[in-house]
Amino acid sequence: MAVKFFAMGGRRLTGAGPGMSGSGSADVRSGLPHRFEALGEALISGSDVLDVCAVAGQDLARDGASMQETLDGLRTTWQLAVGTDPSYDGLAALITAWSETTLGYLHQLSCEDPLTGLASQAHLRSRISEVYRGQDAADALAGHALVLCAMPFDDDPSEEPGDHFTRAMRLARAGELARTVFARDETIARLGMHRVAILARRDDRLGRRVRVLRTLLDRVQSEGASEGPQVRVWIEGLPASDRVAGVLLDELARG
Structure with missing residues (x-):
């Protein structure tokens, strides 16, 4: 028994x-x-x-x-x-x-990416889940958004270890500029090999802050005498549920 x-x-x-x-x-x-x-x-x-x-x-x-x-x-x-x-x-x-x-x-x-010093994707995912747990879906959608910075693909470095480092430094630099604009408690994270994501409050200042960030990124690229596609910056709304938000992050990281 x-x-x-x-x-x-x-x-x-x-x-x-x-x-x-x-x-x-x-x-x-x-x-x-x-x-x-x-x-x-x-x-x-x-x-x-x-x-x-x-x-x-x-x-x-x-x-x-x-x-x-x-x-x-x-x-x-x-x-x-x-x-x-x-x-x-x-x-x-x-x-x-x-x-x-x-x-x-x-x-x-897992909260920090060791190569760039930015928050990891796992940490960003956790912070987004906290938003959904603290508010209902409608409030989360209205109160928060993701700001995405995508590095251009045309000048993508090779798969050599040294070029991995170069790519990471580009992301780290973009993250530093993002911190000068989003200097409150926003989470600034690395997404994959080409993108930086910022979990930001969706308020009346968000559009202006995104424009400032885009200007800073363009200025850095022009000072480096880099030609070709510019860094893309845009606002991505949060999905209707936490589960779908996780799927979105995975897609953005692969993009």
Whole structure:
């Protein structure tokens, strides 16, 4: 017969029995997994455990503990402290905290493109999702837009490593100019090998700011005695849903 992993119960647990007091409880604490000592004490004393589970989940994620290690530690602690499997609420608090902390760490790793210093496409995607989560679709469409800067294709460097660097430096330069115009909390990101995208507020100043950016980019290109197609700059509205916004970013990155 399979053993149930979750015990039923609410936010508080009944105190431990006489066998778990005094030296017995001290023995239990000494055998608890690392990062679960506070949880074991809360279980033994019958205190609220949800916040303690959350702290344990955060600490384990920062330590680099895997999901399996985290679950095993929770179950061992619960069984040693009160002789039952973990409650659903305790497990949910632990895993939610572990997941959010782990995702936050991964998000920090992927927020900047190391070659250009611009935000990565993954970070831009996350910022757009935040816009949709904070507002309904109609407000997101009305309040934000993407400003795109596309480098010309005709003078595209070859696939040699040195030319990859040249292409990245062009994007980095475009990003620097974009920051002089969009100097508030806008996200300025690299999209693929040819484009820079800015997540900007759609207000009465947006058109003027885009014209200024286009002028700056054209000036840099003319100073470099570069002939041929100019850098294209345009405003792209946000789609009707977050999912479609992700598809749009992928298409723009490939373009």
